[in-house]
Amino acid sequence: MTMDIKTYNMIAPEGLAVFPPAMYRINQTDKPDALLIRSQDMHKTHFGTSVLAIARAGAGVNNIPLVEASSNGTVVFNTPGSNANAVKELIVAMLVIATRPIFSSITWARKLNGADVSLQTEKGKNHFAGTELKGKTIGVIGLGAVGSRVARAAADMGMHVIGYDPYISVEHAWRLSNDIPRAGELAEVLRSSDYVTIHIPYTEKNKDLITAKELQQIKKGAILLNYSRWGIVNEDAVVAALDNGQIKQYVTDFSSSKFIKRDDVIVTPHIGGTTIEAEVCGAKMAAQTLRKYLETGNIVNSVNFPTVEMEFASALRLTLIHRNVPNMVGRITTILAQEEVNIDNMINRSRDQIAYTMIDVAAIPAEKLKNLQAALLAIPEVIRVRALQK
Ligand SMILES: NC(=O)c1ccc[n+]([C@@H]2O[C@H](COP(=O)([O-])OP(=O)(O)OC[C@H]3O[C@@H](n4cnc5c(N)ncnc54)[C@H](O)[C@@H]3O)[C@@H](O)[C@H]2O)c1
Numbered sequence: 001m002t003m004d005i006k007t008y009n010m011i012a013p014e015g016l017a018v019f020p021p022a023m024y025r026i027n028q029t030d031k032p033d034a035l036l037i038r039s040q041d042m043h044k045t046h047f048g049t050s051v052l053a054i055a056r057a058g059a060g061v062n063n064i065p066l067v068e069a070s071s072n073g074t075v076v077f078n079t080p081g082s083n084a085n086a087v088k089e090l091i092v093a094m095l096v097i098a099t100r101p102i103f104s105s106i107t108w109a110r111k112l113n114g115a116d117v118s119l120q121t122e123k124g125k126n127h128f129a130g131t132e133l134k135g136k137t138i139g140v141i142g143l144g145a146v147g148s149r150v151a152r153a154a155a156d157m158g159m160h161v162i163g164y165d166p167y168i169s170v171e172h173a174w175r176l177s178n179d180i181p182r183a184g185e186l187a188e189v190l191r192s193s194d195y196v197t198i199h200i201p202y203t204e205k206n207k208d209l210i211t212a213k214e215l216q217q218i219k220k221g222a223i224l225l226n227y228s229r230w231g232i233v234n235e236d237a238v239v240a241a242l243d244n245g246q247i248k249q250y251v252t253d254f255s256s257s258k259f260i261k262r263d264d265v266i267v268t269p270h271i272g273g274t275t276i277e278a279e280v281c282g283a284k285m286a287a288q289t290l291r292k293y294l295e296t297g298n299i300v301n302s303v304n305f306p307t308v309e310m311e312f313a314s315a316l317r318l319t320l321i322h323r324n325v326p327n328m329v330g331r332i333t334t335i336l337a338q339e340e341v342n343i344d345n346m347i348n349r350s351r352d353q354i355a356y357t358m359i360d361v362a363a364i365p366a367e368k369l370k371n372l373q374a375a376l377l378a379i380p381e382v383i384r385v386r387a388l389q390k
C-alpha cells in the first residue's frame, strides 16, 4: 500500500517524519488520500472525493466544511490540547502586557544615552507604574484545553477566577479544581470581571457571542481578550465599547483594519499556538491520527465521526461509512452472509447523521472481495467502503 498525503501550511518536519517513505508519498499528487493542514481555508480549497481524511494540526476546525466532509465520507480530525500550553503562556504574557506599561518603558529606556543612563532610569521610572493581576477578577469563557489551563494559571497568580462553560466535558471538569467557581450565566461573568478571556470554538452558535448587548453588561473599564477566533467578538461593538470607555483595552490574536493604530487595542498575529513545541506536538499528533485511520480504520480525535477503535486481529478489515438509519447492520451482514463471508469481529458506532461500521474477516480472494465491496457500496445509504489488509 502506498498512500498520498497533501499538506497545506507549514507542518513541522517531525510530523511529516511519522509517515514512512516506503508507505507514504508527501505532496506528489493532486489526488491525495489525505490532507494534513493548519489554518488553510478549506471552504475555499477544493478537495475531491479521493480525500479519505483531513487532519487539522491544531484545535479550531472552523476552516473545514464539516457537513460537506461528512457527506463525502471524509473523516476530519483535530489535535485536542496540542497547543493549549502555548496559548496559556501567551495569555499570561498578554495579561501582564495589558496591565503594565512594558513596551512604552522599554521604548523610553532605549532612547536614553549618556554616562548617567542609570540615573535617568531611576528618575524616569515613576512614569511607568502599572498595576498587579493579583487580587483582580478574571472571567474565563470556555473551560476546555486552553481555558482550563488559563483558569489554573490565573488562580496561581492570585487572581479570582470565574469560569463559564455550559458544555464542559467531564475530562476538563475533572482538571478544573474546586477553587475555581463556575458561573451559570455569561452575564454573571461579564458583570464581575476586570479581565474577560475567551477560549471557545467558532461555530454558528458562537458567532457574535460578544456583541453590543454583552459589552453593555461588562464591568466598566474591563479588559477583553480574544484568543479564540475572528467572528466570536463583534468588531464594531468592540470599537464602540472602547470609544465610550465601557472597556479599557481589547487584546486579540485576530487582526482587523478597524484596530490599526488604536492604542487601546493590542493585536498579535494569530500566534497563540505558534511555539516550536506546540507545532511539533500538533503535527505529530495529526500525522499519527491519520496513519491510524488510513492503516487500521480506527478513528480517534475526529470532530465529525464517532470514536471507533477495535483491535485489528484478522487478515482483512472492511470499513463502511454510511448514513445513520435503522437496520444498516442487518443489511450489511446479510450481504456478507450471501457472499459466504464469516465475521470474526465487528463494531458499529454513530454520531449525528453519520455511522461507521468495521468488520474483520479472514482473507478473501481478490475477485470475491471486489464483488463484496461492490455489493456493499450498492446499499443506497453507504457512502464509502474500504478494504484494509493487515
Ligand atoms: N490563537 C490561537 O492560535 C489558538 C490556539 C488554540 C486554540 N484556539 C482557539 O481556541 C478555541 C478553544 O481551544 P481549546 O483547545 O480550548 O478547545 P476545547 O474544545 O478543548 O475547548 C473549548 C471549550 O469551549 C466550550 N464552549 C463552547 N461554546 C461555548 C460557549 N458559548 N460558552 C462557553 N463555553 C463554550 C466547550 O464546552 C469546550 O469546553 C479553539 O476552537 C480555537 O478556535 C486558538
Ligand SMILES: O=C(O)CC[C@@H](O)C(=O)O
Pocket (backbone or CB within 6 Å): 038, 039, 057, 058, 059, 060, 061, 083, 270, 272, 273, 274
Ligand atoms: O495553526 C496555527 O498556527 C493556528 C492554531 C490555532 O488557531 C488552533 O485553532 O489550534
